[in-house]
Amino acid sequence: MNLVAFLTDWGLSSYYVSVCKSVIKRINKNADIIDITHSAGHFNIKKYAALILRAARDFEEGTVFLCVVDPTVGSSRKPIALKTSKYNYYFVGPDNGLFTFLMQEFGVKESVELSDNRFFYKTDYSSTFHGRDIFAPVAAYISKGISIDHFGPKTEKLITFDVQKPIIEDNKVICDYLYSDDFGNIETNLSSNYLEHLDIGKEVTVEINGIKEVVRFVKNYSEVKKGELLLHVDSSGFYEVSANQSNAAHKFNLTDDFEGKVKIYLEL
Missing domain, CATH: 2.40.30.90 (Bacterial fluorinating enzyme like)
Structure with a gap:
């Protein structure tokens, strides 16, 4: 379970992606990190939700997906991790609708709010860089085999956007x-x-x-x-x-x- 698939809307002109990869490697030196994309535009949650689904179908069972498209970072939106019913995929990221399509496709076996700061990169974590301080380290720990119920309480309901079927x-x-x-x-x-x-x-x-x-x-x-x-x-x-x-x-x-x-x- 060392495979981490990484998606953001950050682009590659700054240091954000590399720093998150470094945090993952500090926790799990054996992690194999595959970039899905970081350059498909900014802030468009529905677009990236569609990209995640299309990409996930071709990854091996048990893959950990680190997905950070988070225009309201630092707000009341929750940081979460979930495990799917089909293929036992893990998804780590913000609870803002980003995982809507994959939840419909693969189902949700378990989901938790990330609240235990013992698993964070910094306990005094940044209010604007949860990708580095919360999501990347949690993805790394999951890739080492840590069960997601260690990271915080179960979530009752996850946010999804309205999707009208054809x-x-x-x-x-x-x-x-x-x-x-x-x-x-x-x-x-x-x-x-x-x-x-x-x-x-x-x-x-x-x-x-x-x-x-x-x-x-x-x-x-x-x-x-x-x-x-x-x-x-x-x-x-x-x-x-x-x-x-x-x-x-x-x-x-x-x-x-x-x-x-x-x-x-x-x-x-």
């Missing part, structure tokens, strides 16, 4: 736009399980942000012309609107301000 009526689908990646691929919450009957090559009308485009449902980008829009199932099993060697988000005038706030309409 709506499918006849030949129309309404789903959420979660985020776009660096390629401009438009990521949705529409799992491939919802539309198992959709035939390859079928034309689909996509409406996002008030813009309508007719695209083809294909298996990969190269099945359409360069610059042409397409619909396909991405490597994480979700429907994605993309453009071959171009930027689909730009074609629909999407920016970071729209992430998690826009619906996608598909007419099949």
Whole structure:
């Protein structure tokens, strides 16, 4: 259980990520730390919640996930650790909705509030750097085999944000736009399980942000012309609107301000 998967919204231009890794190594010198991402924008909890779910599916059972997207650090929001029912994953971070999607997918076996400062890096911990002083050391101790019930009392209820499941009526689908990646691929919450009957090559009308485009449902980008829009199932099993060697988000005038706030309409 020495594997720690690390995700933040801090970027890599400062020392924050390296310091947290150093704290982990001070506690568990055998810890193997894998970076998920630190540079997918700032403060967008729903976007990172989606990224965590997509990444977690490919990690081994028992992985410890250190996840810090924490715009209200130092406020009344609780620092927590949880263990999932499926795969026995551990997640350490703020109780602010960041773990919404993974809790839906994997379930929660146990969750605790991190209150025992014997496991903190500093007992006089910083009010703005819980990543270093609370979350990183707790993740390190879990990676050494310490049960999460050592860190504080059980939590009765964890914070989640409202998630509307995709709506499918006849030949129309309404789903959420979660985020776009660096390629401009438009990521949705529409799992491939919802539309198992959709035939390859079928034309689909996509409406996002008030813009309508007719695209083809294909298996990969190269099945359409360069610059042409397409619909396909991405490597994480979700429907994605993309453009071959171009930027689909730009074609629909999407920016970071729209992430998690826009619906996608598909007419099949």
